[in-house]
Amino acid sequence: MDTTHEQNTLEVQIMVAVASGDTQAFERLYQEYEKRIFQYVSTFVRDQTVAEEIVVDVMVAVWRGACTFTNTSRVSTWIFGIARHKAIDALRKVIRSEQETMDLENVAHLPNPGEGPLESIDRKQVAALTRQAISKLSREHQEVIRLVFYEELPYEEIATLLDIPVNTVKTRVYYAKQQLKLQLDRLLYRESVS
Amino acid sequence: MTEPEEKLGSDVHPAATLLPWYLNGTLREEERQEVAQHLRECQPCRTELDELSRLRQQVKAAYADLPGVFPQVFRSVMETIREERRVKPERQRVFRWERAGSSSWLDALDRWLRPMFAPRWVPVLASTLIIGQLALFLWVVGQEPAIAPRDIPSSTDGVVSRGIPTATARYRVAFQETAPEGKIRTVIHNIGGRIVDGPSPDGFYTIEVSASDQALLEKQLESLQSQADLIRSAERLK
Numbered sequence: 239m240d241t242t243h244e245q246n247t248l249e250v251q252i253m254v255a256v257a258s259g260d261t262q263a264f265e266r267l268y269q270e271y272e273k274r275i276f277q278y279v280s281t282f283v284r285d286q287t288v289a290e291e292i293v294v295d296v297m298v299a300v301w302r303g304a305c306t307f308t309n310t311s312r313v314s315t316w317i318f319g320i321a322r323h324k325a326i327d328a329l330r331k332v333i334r335s336e337q338e339t340m341d342l343e344n345v346a347h348l349p350n351p352g353e354g355p356l357e358s359i360d361r362k363q364v365a366a367l368t369r370q371a372i373s374k375l376s377r378e379h380q381e382v383i384r385l386v387f388y389e390e391l392p393y394e395e396i397a398t399l400l401d402i403p404v405n406t407v408k409t410r411v412y413y414a415k416q417q418l419k420l421q422l423d424r425l426l427y428r429e430s431v432s
Numbered sequence: 433m434t435e436p437e438e439k440l441g442s443d444v445h446p447a448a449t450l451l452p453w454y455l456n457g458t459l460r461e462e463e464r465q466e467v468a469q470h471l472r473e474c475q476p477c478r479t480e481l482d483e484l485s486r487l488r489q490q491v492k493a494a495y496a497d498l499p500g501v502f503p504q505v506f507r508s509v510m511e512t513i514r515e516e517r518r519v520k521p522e523r524q525r526v527f528r529w530e531r532a533g534s535s536s537w538l539d540a541l542d543r544w545l546r547p548m549f550a551p552r553w554v555p556v557l558a559s560t561l562i563i564g565q566l567a568l569f570l571w572v573v574g575q576e577p578a579i580a581p582r583d584i585p586s587s588t589d590g591v592v593s594r595g596i597p598t599a600t601a602r603y604r605v606a607f608q609e610t611a612p613e614g615k616i617r618t619v620i621h622n623i624g625g626r627i628v629d630g631p632s633p634d635g636f637y638t639i640e641v642s643a644s645d646q647a648l649l650e651k652q653l654e655s656l657q658s659q660a661d662l663i664r665s666a667e668r669l670k
Contacts, residue, residue, distance in 0.1 A: 261513060268509065273500040290501045297509045301516075361493060368494035387491040392458035393450075408449035409440050415452070418487060 249313035257304040264304075268297055271314075274389065275321045281380040282325035292328055296321045315395040318385070322399065367429070371421035379414035386411050445470065448477050451484050601643035602628070602669040603656065606635045611662040619662060623652045638669070 249270075255263030272293060279292045299320050307316055372380055385391050385399070393411075397404045440449065447470035453459045454467045471478055603625070607616055620627065623641055630637035643649060649668070656666035 259517065261510075261517065264513065265510070268506065272506065273498075276501045276505075277495055277498055290505045293501055293505050294508050294512070298512050301509075301513045362497070364490055365493040365497045368490040369498070372491070372494060383491060384495065386452045386456065387488045388495045390456040390458065393453055411452050412440060412444065412449050415484060415487060418491075419483065422487075422490075 246312045246314070250309060253304055253307050253313055256301065257307070264301055267300065271297070271300075271317055274314075275317065278318060278381075278384060278389075279321050279325040279328075281377055281384060282322075282329045288328055292321065292324050295324050299324070311398055312391070312395055314389060315391060315399050318389070319399050367422065367425050371418055371425055374421045375414060375417050378410060379417055382407065382411045383414050383418060445474060445477055447471070447474070448480050451477065451481050452488075455481070455484055455488055599643040600640050601649050603639045603641070603653065604636050604665075604667050604669050605639055605656060605663060606637070606665040608662055608664050609635075615662055619656070619659065623655070636665070 249267070252263050252267050256267060275296050276289055276293050279296075280286075280289045283289050283292065296317070300317055303320070307313070311319075372383060375383065381400070382396065385396050386393075391399070393404055393407045396407045400407070402410075447467050450459060450463060450467050454464060459467065471481060620639060623639070625639040625641040627637050628640045641649070641652065653666060653668055656663055
């Protein structure tokens with residue numbers, strides 16, 4: 239917890255500078271968050287151009303609203319909160335008929351490929367398979383997987399960000415992990431038989 | 433909260449739901465200890481932890497390998513904020529959680545006053561002033577004369593006398609019904625008096641004046657009695 243706490247303390251200091259109009263501090267914050275925001279909003283919108291436009295909107299909003307940051311949550315939670323709102327707004331604008339989630343309930347269960355199949359595949363392949371598996375999850379599951387495993391946010395912060403009860407965060411992450419493992423097992427099985 | 437709470441199956445250990453945060457190190461210390469204790473006793477949760485640990489590494493690698501955005505995005509953002517700075521260079525950006533509700537002149541006042549309260553002698557001076565004021569108050573209270581029985585209003589007085597330190601005299605005066613209020617005030621002002629009672633049912637006022645000079649009192653009474661157009665009756669009370 240210390241590392242993330244120190245990271246947040248540093249980011250709060252940067253936010254103070256940004257709030258006072260320091261463009262260099264803002265550039266630093268931008269470099270830290272550009273890719274993370276882009277990837278996070280990409281869990282909502284598939285189109286890269288739209289996702290990049292959202293990154294612009296989010297970072298300009300961060301610049302304009304830095305003085306409204308209340309320091310009651312982490313800087314990352316605050317920024318992802320802005321990103322989430324803008325991504326959801328953008329999502330409403332895209333074609334609603336597009337099926338975004340995969341109905342995993344209707345997919346037949348495949349046999350377990352066995353222990354340790356990933357050791358036989360190189361790291362880049364594992365990363366690619368994992369991305370593929372993540373992309374097959376529902377948007378809600380993709381989102382919490384990213385927030386807990388990549389952004390490493392505490393569950394209270396995720397609850398605040400998603401505006402859901404803390405217990406729902408725990409439950410959702412638990413089932414998201416199960417679905418991710420299921421998708422990975424399926425992909426590995428296909429790899430092994432092809 | 434906008435969504436109903438999602439529930440877990442009864443077969444899931446509560447500690448198992450905390451394992452992702454046990455791994456990313458963001459649990460509170462007491463929670464971390466509870467999970468660690470549970471892990472020592474629960475083989476399924478240890479297996480779950482291993483699995484989560486592998487998945488976490490894979491997820492990190494998967495996201496880390498993803499490409500970022502085009503450099504134009506950065507340029508677009510920076511152009512926007514530099515343009516804003518150019519248009520509004522004087523914009524005062526105050527951090528709300530640091531200075532909620534303060535304005536620039538309050539800040540200036542704060543900066544001017546704050547150093548005065550920094551030295552150690554200030555609390556001593558403040559304490560001395562408070563003690564001094566208390567002592568002065570007690571001294572003044574001690575000098576206050578006892579309330580004289582004559583100052584206590586009776587049910588027939590109607591008006592409480594505020595008292596004049598020197599000797600006083602009183603006139604009983606009835607004004608003409610047609611006398612304008614402004615002129616009545618002038619009459620009272622000219623003799624340095626003030627109404628302390630009245631009007632009675634028959635229209636008489638009691639006017640109190642300073643009685644330091646008996647000759648002056650006589651003159652005042654003559655003056656009052658001579659203004660027949662304003663005053664119907666005037667006499668000195670004993």
